[in-house]
Amino acid sequence: EVRLIDEPVAAAIGAGLPVAEPTGNMIIDIGGGTTEVAVLSLQGTVLSESVRVAGDELSEAITQYMKKVHNLVIGERTAEDIKIRIGSAYPTPEDNEAAMEVRGLHLLSGLPRTVTIKRPEIRESMAEPLSVIVDAVKRTLERTPPELAADIIDRGIMLAGGGALLKGLDTLISHESGIVTHVAADPLSCVVLGTGRVLENYKQLERVFSGRSRNM
Template sequence: MGPLNHLSHGIGIDLGTANTLIFLSDQGIVLREPSVVALDQTSRSLLAIGSEAEAMMRRNPASIDVNRPLSDGVIVGFDTARLMLKHFIQQVQKGQTLLYPRVIISSPVGSTSIEKRALSEVAAQAGAREVYLIDEPVAAAIGADLPVEEPIGNMVVDIGGGTTEIAVVSYMGTVVTESLRVAGNKFDDIICRHVKKNHDLLIGERTAESVKMKIGTVYPHPEHDEAELEISGLRLLSGLPGSVVLQGSEIREALSESLNRIVSAIKKVLEKIPPELAADLIDRGIVITGGGAKLKGLDALISYETGLVVHVPSDPLSCVALGTGKVLENFKTLERVLQKRL
């Protein structure tokens, strides 16, 4: 039976601010690329997409426009988002545009109807015949193997590049949700500003991300606090290249305000849930997904602040994409978690 006639066949897409992941129902995750596009400023023709475009960021001449078509989890550049998604879909389908006509694409729970329409239209213009949206934390819960189809409380905190999505999921629906536009890219920006203010050094977002991943920590721990990393950038006063050694403890202090906002949002969700689901969470705890789940000490911080056990899946960055894929492969069973858009 060909793919067009097989109900389970389709594409699952985690279209994120920082990265795009694509799941093919018969192959698993087949693409992980930065959500970055490089265009010629004059002709607006496509020069590079993904990791090739990301390598140009802050190194590109004025004639080349390098940008992210998504910000805070939503589309801000419709045409570039369409070009990027169409390119990625054709790449994984070897140029056969309509090989997989059904597309499930993740969406932040805080998205407006206009933002959701933009997502579905981008997918449609990239070649989809059927477009379904799925709330990011629901996809993350399914990807983390939580029993969302049962009447049991499952709490997910998905920290991506643009948004932090918090939800309690039960019986294929969200009971309580919260969405913050504070996440991985915000952390990078905070690190850039911290280094500029405290060390008189200008650094780019890729350097900041490296700092975050290598010595970034959010909960006191001697080993993490004392970790050091030497970074290079431009001296603020002289404009000449320079370097500085950063410590984990100063990164923890710099990130504390944003992490407190995430913790407050988690507590807000916990305060709103019914007592029966609260009892489930005492037994089951909280699952953290997304790239932000890799921040050192994040599980300890959330556990300390909530009193609940916190779990981090082995591959937290892939949970949303895996969740879209599991819905594709169990479409009849899990169709209720989707919003039909086309």
């Protein structure tokens, strides 16, 4: 027998959110290709939104920025490395100290070249895809029933998925939504951990397979 579980529900369980309780929980699962924003209650999804902007688009934005501003062609792996090492979503006091050398092919000469880039310009390069994610969070909060919204204000928003590891993303979402935002203890593994917990506690969590919350 094969059963399906919504990815945000699995991520929420893996992140340790009390999804079985009759209270509102909000999870933002930022993967490689999509970002899932969901409000959960009573083992079900009350409402959710999916946007096709996530980790891959952030890396692509860096690639395009390097080409446009520095005339430098870089590969996917280099863009990912830049994002991990000096990428950020929100300003910090040590911004200008965070810099790295990037090697690529210079567009005009066709020869290898090295340029030094700093954190603020990489944050600027990712501003557009990050705003799409933030807007999805705001839209979901606007549609959330008042009682559940009050729970989310008390508990905060949970970030999961590889994209949650981007420095300052929790601060950006907290600043834009006005709600405290936490990063899961192991954001990369939340979905698989949650799926495993459902299998281990199948009887208690069986209702997660029905999809939508029954009290909504």
